[in-house]
Amino acid sequence: MGFIIGLLLGAVGALLYAPKSGDLTREEWRQRSDELKRRADELQRIAQKIAEDASVKGREIIDDARREWDKTASGGPGTSS
16 A cells, blocks of 8 residues: 555656646656556455455365364264263
């Protein structure tokens, strides 16, 4: 998130201190906004993949714990019943 804010502040600073014609300025803003959108989309895909992986891993852990609980509760090996 800090990277995106820094990118925006850098873009604004560069445009304010480098005088250009209106057409060039608008084109540069468009290019920078397109790049920012592309990076945001990429970060969203990465975050979504990480969330999906974490969800799958969480389900696996819950299933393993449930199997262990069932095995212990039914008097399986390692119980003192």
